[in-house]
Amino acid sequence: MKLHPTIAAVTSRIQQKSGPTRSAYLQQIVRMSDRAPGAERLGCANVAHAFAGMPVTDKSHAMRIPLVPQRSPNIGIVNAYNDMLSAHTPLGSYPELIKAEARLHGATAQVAGGVPAMCDGVTQGTPGMELSLFSRDVIAMATAVSLSHDVFDAALMLGVCDKIVPGLLIGALHFGHLPTVFVPAGPMPSGLSNSEKAKVREQAAQGLVGREALLDAESKAYHAPGTCTFYGTANSNQMLLEAMGLHVPGTAFVQPGSGLRDALTREAARTVLGVGNPQGCPPIGKVVDERAIVNAMVALLATGGSTNHLIHWIAVARSAGIVIDWDDFAQLSDAVPLLSHVYPNGKADVNQFQAAGGTGFIIRELLDAGFMHEDVLAVRAGGIREFTREPAMDGDRLVWHDSGASKDDTIVRPASAPFTATGGLKLLAGNLGRSVIKVSSIPDDRHIVEAPARVFDSQEALQKAFHAGELDRDVICVVRWQGPQANGMPELHKLTPPLAVLQNKGYKVALVTDGRMSGASGKVPAAIHVSPEALAGGPLARVQDGDVIRLDADAGLLEVAVDAAEWQARPVAQMPDSLRISGGMGLGRELFAGMRRNAITAEEGACTWL
Incomplete structure (x- = not known):
């Protein structure tokens, strides 16, 4: 499908604006990529410190001593785990899954560091909310500190929510020479519907119900590990990462605690190691180019995503030497059709969105209608087209299949019959x-x-x-x-x-x-x-x-x-x-x-x- 002229024009303008800064950024990637691996480049004391805490069986591989002549990649895990955030609670078990999978492929993995992760749902209307936006930049800096030991051949970013994913992405792009894959946890099961929750909130604002009824409604809406089920910033993050090709395809909205979720987490380790990919997993700084940024902007507009990303994605783009602004968003919004209705844009939650076709359906429709660039890199060999498919388990085997037609056209619609002809x-x-x-x-x-x-x-x-x-x-x-x-x-x-x-x-x-x-x-x-x-x-x-x-x-x-x-x-x-x-x-x-x-x-x- 020929690229839509507006998408082409906006991309061209962004490329022109970004010329000097993008060129400087790519030159930095080349300089960093041309170095010897960390364990060979660093002094002996540096190396000994870096791997002193590893199990003995991993250490010999990571240190690349003469007895282990083959190259043994070392994955740096940056984890936003805490059990204060429902969306991040599942991440506590991920590092051991990743380490076990890495060993199967002759590699090692270390938790390079943790980053803070706060919940806006907890801090809304309180003084703590005044730290929220800036926590993004703190997370970016914490990501840089985590990777600053410079002994990693690849990285996995474990995070989900509002400021956490943009912060991890900004930090990762400042280590743009590293292949990097993002690993989410998925949404919690559906509880009290978002519209019913909103109704009780309005009743409470009028004094028609008291604190007990309001707390009961809120607790039924936010009730289990996983991301909140409305289409706010956290779930918009996941849509945009899929559209940029930075996930294992179809990972965004698979619920935590399932065999499929564990399989996808293990697959993230295989993906970043380049298992089954003759070219290997490309560096994140090359994946995130002007076309990938435009793809993310289009996906945001086509799904009516969070307004926060008119701030965050500008900062993300800057981290890769790319210059975008609100005029770019506005011109794209005038051309991109709205393909989904998920609360607060509709009644459905993200679990219903996933069941109706999810990210794979949206990306396929946008690609086929010429609203997204297909000639882009992704963390998988098949490029962005792989992200039109949904994952599933076939016995013990992880497989993907085409997302097919919309299962519910009140939630997702094809580009030929959108909810509206313009974005959200x-x-x-x-x-x-x-x-x-x-x-x-x-x-x-x-x-x-x-x-x-x-x-x-x-x-x-x-x-x-x-x-x-x-x-x-x-x-x-x-x-x-x-x-x-x-x-x-x-x-x-x-x-x-x-x-x-x-x-x-x-x-x-x-x-x-x-x-x-x-x-x-x-x-x-x-x-x-x-x-x-x-x-x-x-x-x-x-x-x-x-x-x-x-x-x-x-x-x-x-x-x-x-x-x-x-x-x-x-x-x-x-x-x-x-x-x-x-x-x-x-x-x-x-x-x-x-x-x-x-x-x-x-x-x-x-x-x-x-």
Whole structure:
């Protein structure tokens, strides 16, 4: 199938923008790849330290002593395991599976290091959420520390959730000479449906049910090891890794605790070692090129994925010397069809998505319709086409088969009959700055909202006004001082239930903020990531109560109806001292002051390391 002209044009533009930085990055890969293996290059004391903790049977292979003349690759495992996160709990058993599989192929494996992994579901609405975005860069640095011993021939990245996968990917790309495969854990079994959970949350916001009923509903929704079952950032991560060819094909949404999941984990070790691949597993820095980045962007748009990736994938691309921006996302979104409806874009959860066809169906449809590049590298010899197939067990044997037709066209549809002809994300621009909005879950009659503004300096202030009945009207709520420099750009999920209640009463309601909403903004229009942020003197610092704001997702506008001369003459509000103090003190937030000072804009990836 011929590549769609928009995909070709955007890719070409990205390649042109990225020319010097991508070239420098590839030259670095060549320099690193041309060196002798670590165990042969390092001094004897270095080598002895590196492998002192290994079992004796592994050590002789890893050290490549004369008695073992054959080359014995050593895999570095970077593990985000903890048993605080349901999605990461299964990862505790993976290293032993990987080591055992490596031995079968004359190789060794070591846990090179662990990286922190926090749960936004636990920290929503709490001070800990102000560390969330920056935890991505901490994870990237921890990945670099883990691999800095430089005795590895390949790497496996074990991680799943929101900031963890982008952090692991950023870190891995700074070791772009290493073949690298990502290893997920899969979603938890379906519990209370996401729509029922949302209903109870809205009832709680109105005071119709108490804490006991709300806790019961939440516990039935989040109830077992595995990823949360809605299509937020964690599950969007997995879709994008499949589209970039960085998984064992079809691994994303296989539930933990099954024989199939264990087989796929072992297969990850074989894949990174190049077993059965005459060319071997290619270095991750060559797999992740401009075309792979575009494939990931297309997959995000075609599935209505998390808005967080309009920040994270810009940072990921930068790590491989590739320059992308929101204009690239917007142009792709105008061409890419929406092929799936998964909550919050629909009623289905990711287990139902997997049963209906899953990642294999989506990737096949996008490839066959010319919306993805097929001439790309992947961790498997068969390239990205292998990722159109689903894994299964045939007795003790791992096999793959074509995903076939959609099993439920209310969940996934072919490119010839999409849910909508365009993708799930839109760029907004105007005198309030640049912003993004997730439109895939918003009813068509809510794409345009024009109403007076009510300005808040915190999400707590908005909630207080809601409970006082002050927002029972058409209103656009502006929540500022939520950008990366102000307080680390937390997600504002706690605002979804009260705003949904107002919308359900028939009011025209929207949110405008320099903060984040992830993949769970629901059906309320939310212009998020407003850049530049208020603390940097952005336009939100000029907005006053009563200003009429127009949010037009169809036309891509975010404007305030104030005379231009008056607008420019208005003083720029300053972040209240109370927020500066509370937003930077306690629960470890002091340690992140340097990251807040150094953070660049959301549209530039909110990076702290550039």
